[in-house]
Amino acid sequence: xxxxxxxxxxxxxxxxxxxxxxxxxxxxxxxxxxxxxxxxxxxxxxxxxxxxxxxxxxxxxxxxxxxxxxxxxxxxxxxxxxxxxxxxxxxxxxxxxxxxxxxxxxxxxxxxxxxxxxxxxxxxxxxxxxxxxxxxxxxxxxxxxxxxxxxxxxxxxxxxxxxxxxxxxxxxxxxxxxxxxxxxxxxxxxxxxxxxxxxxxxxxxxxxxxxxxxxxxxxxxxxxxxxxxxxxxxxxxxxxxxxxxxxxxxxxxxxxxxxxxxxxxxxxxxxxxxxxxxxxxxxxxxxxxxxxxxxxxxxxxxxxxxxxxxxxxxxxxxxxxxxxxxxxxxxxxxxxxxxxxxxxxx
Numbered sequence: 001x002x003x004x005x006x007x008x009x010x011x012x013x014x015x016x017x018x019x020x021x022x023x024x025x026x027x028x029x030x031x032x033x034x035x036x037x038x039x040x041x042x043x044x045x046x047x048x049x050x051x052x053x054x055x056x057x058x059x060x061x062x063x064x065x066x067x068x069x070x071x072x073x074x075x076x077x078x079x080x081x082x083x084x085x086x087x088x089x090x091x092x093x094x095x096x097x098x099x100x101x102x103x104x105x106x107x108x109x110x111x112x113x114x115x116x117x118x119x120x121x122x123x124x125x126x127x128x129x130x131x132x133x134x135x136x137x138x139x140x141x142x143x144x145x146x147x148x149x150x151x152x153x154x155x156x157x158x159x160x161x162x163x164x165x166x167x168x169x170x171x172x173x174x175x176x177x178x179x180x181x182x183x184x185x186x187x188x189x190x191x192x193x194x195x196x197x198x199x200x201x202x203x204x205x206x207x208x209x210x211x212x213x214x215x216x217x218x219x220x221x222x223x224x225x226x227x228x229x230x231x232x233x234x235x236x237x238x239x240x241x242x243x244x245x246x247x248x249x250x251x252x253x254x255x256x257x258x259x260x261x262x263x264x265x266x267x268x269x270x271x272x273x274x275x276x277x278x279x280x281x282x283x284x285x286x287x288x289x290x291x292x293x294x295x296x297x298x299x300x301x302x303x304x305x306x307x308x309x310x311x312x313x314x315x316x317x318x319x320x321x322x323x324x325x326x327x328x329x330x331x332x333x334x335x336x337x338x339x340x341x342x343x344x345x346x
Contacts, residue, residue, distance in 0.1 A: 211241030
């Protein structure tokens with residue numbers, strides 16, 4: 001009989017084995033409606049359990065995307081149930097990210113005053129893990145109600161400065177503050193519960209993820225918003241990454257996106273792009289994250305590392321599906337949709 005730690009690694013790798021295969025991606029990108037996509041996902045993939053009660057003819061894009069994101073937490077729950085003791089805190093860290101996604105989604109609704117596409121409550125399998133009043137959170141329609149709904153949680157104090165300045169609400173700063181809290185929570189948890197090689201590897205995995213997300217933010221701000229260095233710095237999440245601080249400062253102070261990418265070519269990530277490929281920097285960053293996670297999934301035996309690697313590859317699969325849904329919505333050619341996807345093509 002497998003130990004609990006052995007069960008986590010074995011089950012995560014088995015779940016990874018049920019990922020969407022290349023032939024299925026090729027089938028999905030050729031569908032021309034959300035109903036057709038839902039039918040394939042419901043009947044031919046690992047998303048069948050989540051979509052079993054869905055009517056293909058009536059589901060709309062937003063509902064399908066939401067259900068696919070919720071499926072990740074259903075799958076992670078199947079792994080978390082094997083964990084007990086001190087390490088359980090780390091395995092539940094993914095829930096913090098979901099809490100933050102829900103808070104940000106509610107903030108966007110308050111800012112736009114659009115509550116027509118109300119989010120569902122937390123998935124049933126996860127309500128036992130969160131201390132938030134999820135029913136109250138799902139019902140809020142003002143910043144005052146949001147703070148009340150988050151009362152007693154770290155989020156209430158974290159959001160207070162942004163809420164108090166609601167006439168000039170800084171969404172980017174708010175998002176960055178929540179993300180920084182999440183990464184700090186994960187880092188502190190790793191520091192408390194792990195030792196040795198496992199601890200080092202987990203810290204490296206999360207630092208790489210954060211650093212690549214920062215790279216994407218810098219590029220996006222310079223390319224599309226021509227933001228100041230101060231604005232860009234405020235959006236970044238601190239991490240002990242591979243890029244030396246002096247090199248990062250040089251990247252932040254450079255004149256534009258093109259200059260930034262030239263510097264990036266000579267960074268530890270060695271991202272090479274030509275004059276026609278600047279727009280794909282986010283794809284390259286996501287590709288690095290995916291392949292690093294896949295390597296850990298294949299070659300590591302530590303359950304915490306395998307769990308994290310599975311989480312990252314599963315998140316990538318859902319992003320692929322959302323790209324396909326958006327592509328179908330806007331009638332993008334299948335060949336173009338395919339260039340947006342990151343998966344094992346062999």
